[in-house]
Amino acid sequence: MLKDEIRDALRKKDLGHVARLAGENRKVFSILISLAYDKDDVLCWRAIEAMGKAAGAVVAEDPAGVRTIVQRLLWSMRDEAGGIGWSSPEMLGEIVRSAPGPFRDIPSLILSFQDEEMFLEGILWAVGRMAGAGIVLDGDGAELVIRCLDHDDPQVRGLAVMAASQMKSETGRGRIAAMTADHGQARIYDDHELRETTVGALAAVAIRQLCEGV
Numbered sequence: 335m336l337k338d339e340i341r342d343a344l345r346k347k348d349l350g351h352v353a354r355l356a357g358e359n360r361k362v363f364s365i366l367i368s369l370a371y372d373k374d375d376v377l378c379w380r381a382i383e384a385m386g387k388a389a390g391a392v393v394a395e396d397p398a399g400v401r402t403i404v405q406r407l408l409w410s411m412r413d414e415a416g417g418i419g420w421s422s423p424e425m426l427g428e429i430v431r432s433a434p435g436p437f438r439d440i441p442s443l444i445l446s447f448q449d450e451e452m453f454l455e456g457i458l459w460a461v462g463r464m465a466g467a468g469i470v471l472d473g474d475g476a477e478l479v480i481r482c483l484d485h486d487d488p489q490v491r492g493l494a495v496m497a498a499s500q501m502k503s504e505t506g507r508g509r510i511a512a513m514t515a516d517h518g519q520a521r522i523y524d525d526h527e528l529r530e531t532t533v534g535a536l537a538a539v540a541i542r543q544l545c546e547g548v
Contacts, residue, residue, distance in 0.1 A: 337365050344369070344380040347526045349387045356388035360396070363388060363403045370421035379523040382421055386428025393433040404429060404440060411447055423453050427460025431467040445474045455493055458482060462497035476501060483509050488518025492533045496522070499540035507544050513537040 336359060343351040356362040366388065369381040393400045407426050410419025426444050430437045444460050447453045461475050482494035483506060495513065498506040516533035 336361060337368075340365050340381075340384075341369070341377065344377045344384065347380065349380065349384045349526075352384040353387040353391035357391050357395075360392070360399055367407070367421075367425070370425065373421070376523070376526075376528045378421065379528060380526060382424045383428060383523075383526070385425040386432040389429040390432030393436055397436050400429065400433065400436070404437060408443060411450075411453060420452075421456065423447065423456030423460045424463075427456075427463045430460075430469060431463050434464075434467070434469050441469065441471050441475065445471075445478065448474070448478050454482070454485075454490055458490065458493035458497050462493065462500045465497065465500040465502075471501070476503060476505070479503065480506050480509070483513065488516070488533050489520050491516065491518060492520030492522065492531070492536045495533060495536045495540050499543045502544065504544075507541070510537050510540050510544070514541065 336355070340352055340355065340362065343349070343355075352362065352366070363385070366381045366385045370378050370385070372378050389400050389403070404426065407419060407422040411422045423444050426440055430440050430444075441461075441464060444457055448457055458479065461471060461479060465471060465475075479494050479497045479501060480503065482490050483498065485491050485494065491513070495510055498510060514534045514537045516537060518533040520531055520533055520536065522529055522531055522536070
């Protein structure tokens with residue numbers, strides 16, 4: 335079955351295989367969405383990342399098809415969807431990261447949900463990932479990231495630190511430098527794996543990157 339083949343590829347971290355499958359069968363996109371609900375499961379995060387790879391592989395041939403997936407993800411974030419698109423911000427960010435040209439309108443739409451607390455972590459993740467790919471975001475993105483450096487939730491603070499470093503935020507540098515002693519726990523998806531860390535450790539890495547101009 336296609337879903338089993340995708341699961342197996344995700345277990346093996348073979349996101350390229352998932353992208354190739356998407357070129358052959360557009361059902362791959364729906365399956366990836368179905369696998370992206372449990373954020374305590376590393377396969378969920380690999381499915382999120384694979385969504386971007388799949389979109390990048392298909393968009394030149396089928397831009398309308400990928401746009402349909404984007405609209406479906408946005409719809410799932412709205413109240414009238416009848417459900418909550420838990421991983422939609424992250425998946426949208428990965429699609430934009432892989433195909434910034436056709437989807438230059440999407441970053442502002444992702445940010446439009448920033449007042450919805452349930453999507454905040456996903457939006458920060460998407461902002462950081464898009465910025466890391468050289469996608470310039472408007473002022474709303476920078477303002478959100480700086481504001482979230484003071485959030486009560488350490489997971490949100492950690493994601494904000496990561497996003498600020500990717501955005502090369504000089505405004506946030508002083509605040510991030512003061513966060514290196516923050517012992518709040520955060521779980522981060524990095525290099526195809528989930529890892530436990532602290533906000534302080536993330537801040538130390540961010541400061542080094544900002545100083546080096548990475």
